[in-house]
Amino acid sequence: MKRVDVKTNFNCNNQCRFCVQGNKRELYPPKTTKEVKEILRQSRRTHEAVVFTGGEVTIREDIIELVKFARLLDYRLIQIQSNGRMFCYEKFCDEIIAAGANQFSPALHGHIPALHDFLTRSKGSFLQTLTGIRNLKKRKQDVIVNCVVTKPNYRNLPDIARLLVHCKVNQYQFAFVHAGGRAGENFDAIVPRKSLAVPFIKKGLDIGIKAGIKVMAEAIPFCLMQGYEDYIAEKYIPSTKIYDAESVVDDFAQVRKNEGKAKGPLCKKCSCFNICEGPWKEYPQKFGWDEFVAIKE
Template sequence: MRGHLEGVLARLRRRGAAAGPMKRLDIKIGFACNNRCDFCAQGDKRRVLGRRPLARIVGELKAAARQGVRGVVFTGGEPTLHPRLAQAVRAAKRAGFESIQIQSNGRKFAYPDYCRSLRDAGANEFSPSLHGSGPRLHDAQTHAPGSWRETVAGIRNLKKLGLHVLTNSVVTKLNYRDLPALARLLVRLGVDQFQFAFIHIVGAAAREGRGIVPRKSDAVPYMLEGMRIGRAAGVPCYTEAVPYCLLDGLADCACERLIPDGPVVDLDFQLKSWEKYRTATGKAKRPRCRACRHDGVCEGPWREYPELFGWDEFVPVRGEAPRR
């Protein structure tokens, strides 16, 4: 999943960025990780792919900056395990990037000095992942005892430093009923934004299949209850990978309408446009979707989902297309 969104866009607007869609570089700097998540989209890459050298990272940052890209997300794997992450962040700052985000499992943020080092280097957005309202659910999915406590401590440390925190939570068969409680926890922690991302059936999740993937029609009501809790508290919150026909009047919670386009730099491949990949290759729609009032904006589910569960859950919403 590609970093978060509204905070990036809002900050660039406040800074008087040029009109037009903001572009953002997603750069995966290594696949080592100190969690072993059941839903990891990177799968076995940790075993076969190494770490991106700093010189290569700097070159890719400069190339993207020359193309007018002004946002960057450092991700992986777990980017905080890269020993040169702070130097990479400084390089992004020097290259003129205005939004510099660290997408992480959040465990190293439990160390206040580490948080300060990334802040001082130029990072201005932090996106830790939290997958349960308590350690039982979270740690059962990360297979890293103590990871929930470290991530929660990390969120608190970041907020004490006044930093912008946008969390992501993967929605699985194990945790979907817990999402309202998780939303209440995130509100109490003072996060600036949170997102519930329905599991993508690739990597480790593809091996688990129905053992870890819930039906969207079962999980989405709990996702939407979490959205209502966040909104009532004034916290921006979003869903990912939920087609509009399931959003029950909360279509503006769909994050896809806000995700900045831009290149993705992996260790073994590159994409010029994340948006084109999602809409042309990654996601699927069927002819019946054309009858839906949201057809012009909805991307459909990741194509692996209907391959596993079929299309019966997705029913076109009748009526005129909403004004944008």
């Protein structure tokens, strides 16, 4: 199903230390209701799935109206990508579900308040997001949780996985931090070595696999994911058009592969060269290519 991601606004009620959107919230005002509706109308000619994303879309006053409009246009999938905090309000959950949202992607980055709130720099965010996930599951919604892998949380990924299994989420994903925006500014404090994080990522995946939950890992190349190739997210990400702050990207996969990610000098010798996207380019710019060892046939 072809998907369009609409970045409706960059303001947010969290202040994540790793936010790849950086200071866009200061640079770009939210798109107007009219602008978003026009994007939805145009995109429906070619796309069947829409993801409302930002910034934080649930703090828009018109979010219910926009979801209703997407429903009216008969989008088959209407996903709300969110930090999950607003879902702690039961009335809001009921309203956005009734409006037509049918998939939710909240973000949880810790298993305890001290860790999650430290990363989001927003006291109380853990409790709100966790309550939000539970509220959505109580309403039998399709919940795909995103967890950004960072230096402060990578050792706790198995704990986070256990919590998400306990919440009975439909899917969770460990996305290795993309060192752009604030993550780039805070590189030393935020970006771990992949070789240190990967054993914890694999343990975290195992917990979901054993529980029968769909799990994924993003931005970890094949050479570090041997034995877990089926869980490499890039293999499954659908073709996505993105309406960003000022630009429109027709196929994000191409931008990701050609501009966002990189391959190293030895990658050409790797049997996965053609299917691997490599890491986000900022990572080897800082750490080099030692951890990425070409896979032999």
